[in-house]
Amino acid sequence: MRKIIMALAIMAVLSGCTTSADNSLEVVYPEVNIEIETIEPKPYIIEIEEEVVALEAPTVEVQNGQHFHARGVSFVSGKVSDGETGYVVKKYAVAYNIKGELLSRTELVDEAVVVDTTPTIYADNQPVVPGNYYTSSRVTRYGYDCYGCGYNESTQRGGTAAGIQVGYNEVRQKDGTWKEGITYEGYYIIATSSSIPFCTVVEVSNHSISGYGIKPGVPFKAIVVDRGGAITGSKTDLYIGSQSDRTVNLGRKRTFDVEIVELNSRTKSNGVFNCDV
Numbered sequence: 001m002r003k004i005i006m007a008l009a010i011m012a013v014l015s016g017c018t019t020s021a022d023n024s025l026e027v028v029y030p031e032v033n034i035e036i037e038t039i040e041p042k043p044y045i046i047e048i049e050e051e052v053v054a055l056e057a058p059t060v061e062v063q064n065g066q067h068f069h070a071r072g073v074s075f076v077s078g079k080v081s082d083g084e085t086g087y088v089v090k091k092y093a094v095a096y097n098i099k100g101e102l103l104s105r106t107e108l109v110d111e112a113v114v115v116d117t118t119p120t121i122y123a124d125n126q127p128v129v130p131g132n133y134y135t136s137s138r139v140t141r142y143g144y145d146c147y148g149c150g151y152n153e154s155t156q157r158g159g160t161a162a163g164i165q166v167g168y169n170e171v172r173q174k175d176g177t178w179k180e181g182i183t184y185e186g187y188y189i190i191a192t193s194s195s196i197p198f199c200t201v202v203e204v205s206n207h208s209i210s211g212y213g214i215k216p217g218v219p220f221k222a223i224v225v226d227r228g229g230a231i232t233g234s235k236t237d238l239y240i241g242s243q244s245d246r247t248v249n250l251g252r253k254r255t256f257d258v259e260i261v262e263l264n265s266r267t268k269s270n271g272v273f274n275c276d277v
Contacts, residue, residue, distance in 0.1 A: 044095050044103055051090045058083025061119040072125035073195045075234040076260075078132035079122055086117035128196055133259040136236040139207070139250060142191070143243035144168065148229070160189065160239075162198040162225035162266060163273025169241045174274045182212050182241045182248075184223055185277050189239035191226035199264040199275035200224045208251025209238070216251055221261065223275060234258075 060083075067080045091111045095103040126132050144158040144166045145151045151158030157167035164184055165172035171184050182188060187201060196202075205219040214220050228237050236258070240248040265276040 042098070044097050047094050047096070048108075049092045049094050049105075051092065053088045053090060055086035055088065055117045057085055058117055059119045060122065062122050064124045067121070067123040068125045069127050071127040073128055073134075074125055075134045075137075076126050076128055076132050076195070077122055077124045077134060078126035078129070079120065080126070081118075081121045083120035084118050086115045088115075089113040128200065128260055128263070130260050130262055133257065134234050135257050136234050136255055138235045139209075139238060139254050139256055140230075140235070141238045141240045141248055141250060142228070143239070143241055143245060145243050160226040161191070162275070163268070164189070164225045164275070165272075166239065166241075169245070174277075176272070182239055184225065185275070187221050187223035187277070188212075188214070189225055190222045191228045191231050191237035191239070192224050193232050193235065194227060195233075196224050197263060198224060198266045199277065201261040201264065201277065203259045203261050205257045205259070206253075207256035208253035209248065209256070210251065211240075211248035214248070223277065225275065 062077075063080070064077075089112065091108040093104075093106045093108055095105075097103055142149070145156075145168075149158050155167070157165060157170075159165050165178075166189070167178070169182070170178045170180055171182065171189070173179050174185060188204075190202075201221060201223050203219050203221050206217075208216045210216050222238075226237070226239065231237050236256070238248065238250075267274050267276050
């Protein structure tokens with residue numbers, strides 16, 4: 001009986017503890033406070049655009065006495081540099097709305113980039129190379145039998161300073177044959193100063209010469225194979241066959257323009273000189 005009473009007492013105590021624990025428990029829930037930020041789209045978009053605008057085309061400038069080439073000849077002119085067309089890079093602030101529609105286009109003047117046009121420059125004191133040119137200040141004519149030319153009266157033949165054999169209305173060609181006329185390998189023969197190398201082929205224009213296939217004003221090609229005591233600077237002596245031959249007429253104009261076409265080697269074979277054209 002006593003054991004039963006003790007058991008009931010213990011149960012009563014345990015029951016009281018449980019009730020007390022349940023009554024003191026307080027559940028706290030966290031407070032959730034979420035703010036959703038609404039992102040409003042910008043009413044416009046600005047982009048930077050560039051536009052390249054070409055400037056004027058290059059002009060041609062002659063700057064004589066300002067550009068001296070190491071191998072230059074005082075009276076020979078040529079192109080020193082090619083001109084380039086300039087340009088402007090313009091910048092614009094371009095605004096679009098959210099639909100992609102153009103709102104405005106404003107030029108940013110202070111941000112423009114300018115590259116100026118440069119001229120094409122020609123000058124004297126340039127080398128003797130193809131494409132360069134000069135004006136012959138005086139044009140004369142001569143024959144194989146000119147004074148001091150050292151021709152052979154018995155053969156009626158002579159030679160040029162470059163070793164090309166010439167005669168009365170005939171010229172010895174590269175292959176050793178003599179051809180009627182006053183041309184060597186199809187080129188008319190001229191004497192120049194030593195500034196122009198032997199075997200240089202040139203084109204003559206702006207002239208009044210006629211005879212032996214040459215027509216006034218029509219360009220013709222010639223080859224440098226001779227010199228002359230009076231042929232200095234830019235002067236030119238045109239071979240006409242014989243001093244007494246009046247077939248070639250220089251006309252009223254005693255100057256002409258000369259363009260360098262090509263430079264060729266002077267060769268020697270079996271004791272005979274030729275131009276490698």
